[in-house]
Amino acid sequence: MSGSISSLKNTFEFNIVFKSNTRFHKDFLTIHAISLSDFKHKLREKKKYIREIDSKLLLGFSINKKVAKATKRNLIKRRLKAIARILDIHNMAVVFVCRKGILDFDYKDLENHVKYAMKKMFMRKKMQKGNEKKLSTDK
Numbered sequence: 173m174s175g176s177i178s179s180l181k182n183t184f185e186f187n188i189v190f191k192s193n194t195r196f197h198k199d200f201l202t203i204h205a206i207s208l209s210d211f212k213h214k215l216r217e218k219k220k221y222i223r224e225i226d227s228k229l230l231l232g233f234s235i236n237k238k239v240a241k242a243t244k245r246n247l248i249k250r251r252l253k254a255i256a257r258i259l260d261i262h263n264m265a266v267v268f269v270c271r272k273g274i275l276d277f278d279y280k281d282l283e284n285h286v287k288y289a290m291k292k293m294f295m296r297k298k299m300q301k302g303n304e305k306k307l308s309t310d311k
Contacts, residue, residue, distance in 0.1 A: 176227050176228075176229075177227060177228075177229045177230075177231055177253060177256065177257065178225065178226075178227040178229070178230050178231075179230065179231055179232060180230055180231070180232035180265065180267065181223070184218070184221060185211075185215075185223075185230075185232070185265075186232055186234070186267060188206065188211055188214045188215070188265070189204050189205070189206050189211070189232065189265050189266070189267045190204055190267065192204065192205065192206035192210070194206060194293055194296070195293070196289040196290075196292050196293045196296075198285070198288075198289065199271075199273065200270065200271045200272065200273040200274040200276075200277075201268065201269070201270055201271065201274060201285060201286070201289065202268075202269040202271075203266060203267070203268055203269075203286070203289050203290070203293065204266070204267040204269070205264050205265065205266045205267075205293060206264070206265050207263060207264060207265075208225070208228070208229075208230065208263045208264055208265055209263070211225075211230065211265040212225060228262040228263055229256060229261055229262055229263075229264055229265075229266070230264070230265040230266070231252070231253060231256060231266055231267075231268070232265075232266070232267040232268070233248075233249050233252065233267070233268050233270070234267060234268070234269040234270070235248055235249070235269075235270045236270075236271075238272065239270055239271065239272055239274065239275070240275055244275060248270055248274060248275070251279055251282055252268050252282070252286070254279075255282065255283045255286050256286075258283070259286065259287060259290060261290065
């Protein structure tokens with residue numbers, strides 16, 4: 173199963189991603205992300221929790237029952253998983269938090285929205301790293 177997409181398994185794993193400071197929110201979708209190496213490091217810090225991760229992408233979904241019935245929630249999950257596969261997101265642990273209104277968008281609009289969100293998140297992350305380097309060289 174190496175190189176494929178796996179899912180986050182429990183609350184502890186979701187909390188690791190939620191506590192990372194990389195997120196993007198707009199309208200009906202919030203995306204939280206953390207690099208896979210940071211995620212694995214935080215897993216190792218927890219002594220009793222052992223999980224081997226051999227995939228390049230971990231996905232988690234948080235879709236409230238108020239958003240839609242189970243079939244529609246599964247449709248949203250399938251769409252987001254396909255979009256992640258198309259965008260070739262790798263070495264990341266990502267959680268999609270969906271809100272009411274996500275079903276108003278078709279697949280293409282949702283894909284464009286996720287592309288935009290990921291681009292913004294990566295730009296923000298690069299800027300933070302650049303500022304950290306600048307601060308360390310100023311000392």
